[in-house]
Amino acid sequence: MESPTPGTVIAERYRLTQPLGSGSSAVVWEAHDSSLDRPVAVKLLHGGAATHPAGREQLRREALALARLSHPRVTTVFDYVEWPQPDGSFQPVLVTELLTGLNLEERLAQGPLMENDARVACQQLATALEAAHKAGIIHRDLKPGNVMLLSDGVKLLDFGIAQASSDTDATTGVVIGTPSCMAPEQLTGRGALPASDVYALGCVLYWCIAGHAPFQGVTVDQVVRGHLHLPPPPLPAYGLPPQILGLYRQCMAKNPADRPTAATVAGVLELRSAAATVGAPASGAAPAGERPPANRTMVMQAYDPPPPTYKAEQEQQLPYMARRMRIPSQSDESDGYPAQPVFDAPAPRRYSWLVLVMVALLVAVIAAAGTAIFMSGRDAEKKATSSPPPGITGSPAPNTPASLPTTPPSVPGTTAVSPPAAGGPPTADPSADPIGYLEGMRRQIDGFIAQGPDTIEPNTGRDLQNSLADVEQSVQAGQPDFKGHKLRDVQNKVDDLLSRIGDDEDQKKIGHTAAHTLSDELQQVGDAIDSHG
Template sequence: MDSPAPGTVIAERYRLTRPLGSGSSAVVWEAHDSSLDRPVAVKLLHGGAAAHPAGREQLRREALALARLSHPRVTTVFDYVEWPQPDGSFRPVLVTELLTGLNLEERLAQGPLMENDARVACQQLATALEAAHKAGIVHRDLKPGNVMLLADGVKLLDFGIAQASSDTDATTGVVIGTPSCMAPEQLTGRGAVPASDVYALGCVLYWCVAGRAPFEGATVDEVVRGHLHLPPPPLPAYGLPPQILGLYRQCLAKNPADRPTAATVAAVLDLRGAPATVGGVGGAGRPPANRTMVMQAYDPPPPTYKEEQEQQLPYMARRMRIPSQDNEPGGYPAQPVFDTPAPRRYSWVVLVFGALLVAVIAAAGTAIVMGGKDAEKKATSAPPPGITGSPAPNTAATLPATPPSVPDTPASGSRPAAGSSPTGDPNADPLGYLEAMRGQIDGFLAQGRDTIDSNTARDLQNSLTDLEKSTQQAQAAQFKGRKLRDLQSKVDDVTSKISEAQDEGKIGDAAAEALTTELQTFAVSVGHG
């Protein structure tokens, strides 16, 4: 089939003006609808896709999927026609609204979005997925290249490979989608479900904040191995609240049953904030894994590298689940909850003694200050970021919009916050306190390897996850008996890890002291709860 030229009229109504973009199977034209006197977008198949029945059926399915949706964040379909060709065949034509804006993938090629922009954009995409899933449609190819940035927000495009949620491609041995954002069940040929779109949305959230896909590699196989075997990389976000960081990890759970629904994602991301203002120009060549592909399903082989076997599999061996939302005060858990491995027994008497010693030293320091001693004699550098210090009077605690850093000279103002806690009292909100420690570790990680090694940070984050599960169990037992002893053993375990990492030079002295102090405060508080 020949390519049409500008000025070609389709169905005696749509006059083609200029091509807007072209992919492997279709080209999109700007056109003028003479019947309603308005600009429209016309999608035409070209090449082998136009001649092959499967290609024509794909465009028809896209038209049907869009026609079933009526949502401000989904492209509106106007018409679907079958354009007769001189050889007696027909060419399917999809007519949609004309969108004026920037493709998200092109924007991210220039760098990551501001965190609030990323949150708003992904919240709007979540509402689009929610509407699609309610209509029984699975998109299957959510990625930055299928998102348009408009003056009033984003719109989800290209339902060309969408399918009904009751359909399955699990028996064909062939999968279709974009490897950079494909869920493990899609890659292994088990078929796409609504939770597969949620996984892709988690990838898009990371992409928006980090400026790159969560799993990268020189080949598609390397990208796929990351999705199948590696834990999600930490979200490099310094201005997002803890519940969104936990939500991101749950979206990228390997098991689709462990992921939240699109409606839940939209609700968690729907925080008050300034409207997104995303912009930028340009574009870049896309790695193969960032393109929509048809490929054979992957068998999930064991990891290739010894490091992955030693460091990643223990993490992935734990099963993630979402607790009942009915029992959560905020309607959604701030963190994933993992099954607890057998606790290691340590005596926590030493830990309590250490905490009391720290309290005595702190009281002595306070007495010196009240006695009028020179403050400069007591500090040679700014204290490391922490979560137990009381905020200044009448000052609201805020999350920083940029990565925190350690000043070179003594600081006389308020200290930087690597993470913000919902409360400074672990006895009142122990889970919130641990969540704030996660943000604190993220802040140390942003300061570089001199502050904390990335593998050490990841190991401590995983240990805090275990602490959260033990804390929930101890809470149910009113912080008494064996559950409390198990919790104290876990705190002792994490404290020992920090000490070992400090001895090996994997965490700086200031960061190790800050984290140890927070853990001691936590242990003493829950022990007297």
């Protein structure tokens, strides 16, 4: 088979100029189209793929897949020709637009993207996947190495192993793809679905923000075990809203039926502010090093399926705020594929008139009891604070509140925290006085504890108060201007405390109303701190 060199003319039209890059089975050349006088990219097979029928079929299928798509975030195919060879065989040739930019994998080898840039890039990739899925095409190999960063955004490349939604893998027990971004159903030989591309997009989102793949290992087997058995690692993002953090976890769900559609992902990631683009960095950047095996497209044997505990593991790992904004999963199927979850408004609740009457009576009884308790407390307070009768003098009894120390004795190496008095909701402004607001929350917890274990268990309440005191210290250390690690320290502690409140609620250590009240107030603190950052 003829080996192409600079100056080689293909199909009496495409003159090869210089090679741009090569993979295990193909090489991409820059070429000049003499018919239309424009630069193009020419993809040719090389090595064993050039003489193997399967390699030729793969390039032909890529041409067919790209020809069915017309989207600004997908590489445009110009031509497909079969170049005759002196031995009577032919060489398939794919001609596409010539892209000038930087490969995303090469860019991430230099460090992670800014969170906003990562969101823009993945939103654009989601729109490309949406178009492919509507055309009945599954990419099957979405990864940073198949994404090009351009001056106006990103483009999805290499549909070489793409397949139609109605196709099945040709060889039983063999899978093809890139282990670092492969969904569990692909790795176990159950075939690819549109949801498999969404899983890969979740991997790419993590990769863009963390600078590395979500599951890493020295061997491919270690990476695969992570995809099959481990919960997805937390997204190291401090400036993204909770719904995007929750969306990432849903994209990484082990069960494809629990993942959102590409259209849903695009909608959630879409920027509502001024348009932004993800461009290549300045020239002179260091080239990427040798890729680990798990980051390369490969053909391998299918792995044993994981134990069927996807949903329980995912529920256990989801943070509280992500659970509150969870996309409802759907188990019914359509056209042979699991129906994809969507963001729907909760159905309105309907109550009978009898229930409403009972609730009204209960509220009236509680209000009357609360008033009685309050008045009796006021009478007791007056008696405790009034002057003693004439002729009676002396100091307060040892166990009365007046004789108790106002602060507990300090222990070397620890910080003494005054027990807050019981009270209602915090009245301070979390933006102007976050410390005062947090102190009000601690007092509010005392009020919850007084209502009994159905509202909150005493030990749980004290633990939450200690955690709030820890947040106060971090806020005080970061004032007046929250920047850098001080801002991240406060954000991390707020997120951890939100997750703990959710776990306590799941374990029945805190009631639903108290948990949601504290979570909403704590979220206001986090938003206020973010606004100062």
